[in-house]
Amino acid sequence: MKLPPLLVVDDEKNMRLSLETVLAGEGYGVRSADSAEGGLKLLENEDFFMVISDARLGGMSGYEFLKEVRKRKPELPVLIMTAYATAKLAVEAIKNGAIDYLAKPFDPEELLHAVKRCGERHQLLTENAALKARAGESYRLEQIIGESPKVRELRDLIRTVAPTDATVLILGESGTGKELIAGSLHSLSRRAGEAYIRLNCAAIPETLLESELFGHERGAFTGAHRTKRGYVEEADGGTIFLDEIGDMSRPLQAKLLRFLEDGTFTRVGGTQELQVNVRLIAATNRNIVDAIRAGEFREDLFHRLNVMQFRPPPLRERSSDIVQLAEHFLKLFAFRLGKSVGAITEPAKLALLAHSWPGNVRELRNVMERAVILEATEAIRPTSLPDFEVESRLREGAGKSPGKSGLQPPKLEGPVSLGEALVQFERELILAAVERCGGNLTRAAQQLDLSRHALRYRMSRLNVTVDGTVDEESDSSSSSSVR
Numbered sequence: 001m002k003l004p005p006l007l008v009v010d011d012e013k014n015m016r017l018s019l020e021t022v023l024a025g026e027g028y029g030v031r032s033a034d035s036a037e038g039g040l041k042l043l044e045n046e047d048f049f050m051v052i053s054d055a056r057l058g059g060m061s062g063y064e065f066l067k068e069v070r071k072r073k074p075e076l077p078v079l080i081m082t083a084y085a086t087a088k089l090a091v092e093a094i095k096n097g098a099i100d101y102l103a104k105p106f107d108p109e110e111l112l113h114a115v116k117r118c119g120e121r122h123q124l125l126t127e128n129a130a131l132k133a134r135a136g137e138s139y140r141l142e143q144i145i146g147e148s149p150k151v152r153e154l155r156d157l158i159r160t161v162a163p164t165d166a167t168v169l170i171l172g173e174s175g176t177g178k179e180l181i182a183g184s185l186h187s188l189s190r191r192a193g194e195a196y197i198r199l200n201c202a203a204i205p206e207t208l209l210e211s212e213l214f215g216h217e218r219g220a221f222t223g224a225h226r227t228k229r230g231y232v233e234e235a236d237g238g239t240i241f242l243d244e245i246g247d248m249s250r251p252l253q254a255k256l257l258r259f260l261e262d263g264t265f266t267r268v269g270g271t272q273e274l275q276v277n278v279r280l281i282a283a284t285n286r287n288i289v290d291a292i293r294a295g296e297f298r299e300d301l302f303h304r305l306n307v308m309q310f311r312p313p314p315l316r317e318r319s320s321d322i323v324q325l326a327e328h329f330l331k332l333f334a335f336r337l338g339k340s341v342g343a344i345t346e347p348a349k350l351a352l353l354a355h356s357w358p359g360n361v362r363e364l365r366n367v368m369e370r371a372v373i374l375e376a377t378e379a380i381r382p383t384s385l386p387d388f389e390v391e392s393r394l395r396e397g398a399g400k401s402p403g404k405s406g407l408q409p410p411k412l413e414g415p416v417s418l419g420e421a422l423v424q425f426e427r428e429l430i431l432a433a434v435e436r437c438g439g440n441l442t443r444a445a446q447q448l449d450l451s452r453h454a455l456r457y458r459m460s461r462l463n464v465t466v467d468g469t470v471d472e473e474s475d476s477s478s479s480s481s482v483r
Contacts, residue, residue: 005029139183175362220269
């Protein structure tokens, strides 16, 4: 982990220059001030891992400076130097919070030993803060639930790609688990012990996104009162996950492209070129091809990100995992809420299978949390689930006019209820879709934006019979009748 600089405060120019030479020779960044007042100004605007100050300064003394630093930044270690060392002054310095006390002249090795201890201390504090920030947010491959072929392939690909440093692009609908894939890639990588930084590009205003990503120098813009390290610096040695990268502006895309080439960047308002060692994982729920054609996303950036591509399947394409996922979320929320709900009734399972899940796994998670909250028995019943019938009909009808579908509302004889009319129209929609697809249930389900299980469930419930249908995903490829 790269350390921020240290601050030297001494009113003797030769001493400042000597300390800068010794410390810079060991690879430390050094900033200096010739007075306590000047040192406090630097502390307001920049980050340091420690301070080295002379005890006797013009104006505010080193001991007064020490007290002021302790008030403003109690965690910042301060080392006091003096040419007038006494036991009493040493005790006073330690009581006021000095981490060490050196009498001039001192052996450079003695100084470097104290500085090294402070550097190690800073690194430990930084790592502990990062671990606390990530507490409860660990990602494991086992959290990708499901045994469908697509999910098994996804887990196998994660195991293969994770140990490498390859850049990864994750494409998929909202709620399909893109963040879980990114976290699993980091946790299985050689960088697992380092920082894992997440940044949602759509959640930060465009004017601030570059500053958050690459940092800024003091005075770079209104409100930039101090130098700030960006997320790429915080992630040095680890992984950074850029979610919703499709919402990033083209000018910032150009800077990200340059960063991906060799890890170099410049803070906003700065001129110094910095370099970090970071693995980048990006994700978007946008149609990336449409975004490129519309000129909203750079094609060269797409190719640079697309070293390894992941496409988590939507839930409707892995309907065999729905019940397993629902039972997983049931256990999770029953434990969290202290409820004794431990099972899902068969009618409730059928209702879950019949839904098209436009919100994917995230929607299923929310549905199960709601069900556990509402359920008063020991098993989830359909009454604790949302009214999927209404939601599905609204989704099926969204943006579809009778002219586009080729269907007119059913002609009804005599007075009928709204429910009866909807059932009849649903039958006609299903029959027309199956006929258009030549009896292929899988393609018909895709046209109706349903899972295959949902279509078969609805055909069974509505007593729809179509001879000569073909189910591509069934064990048998022979024609059959579905009732």
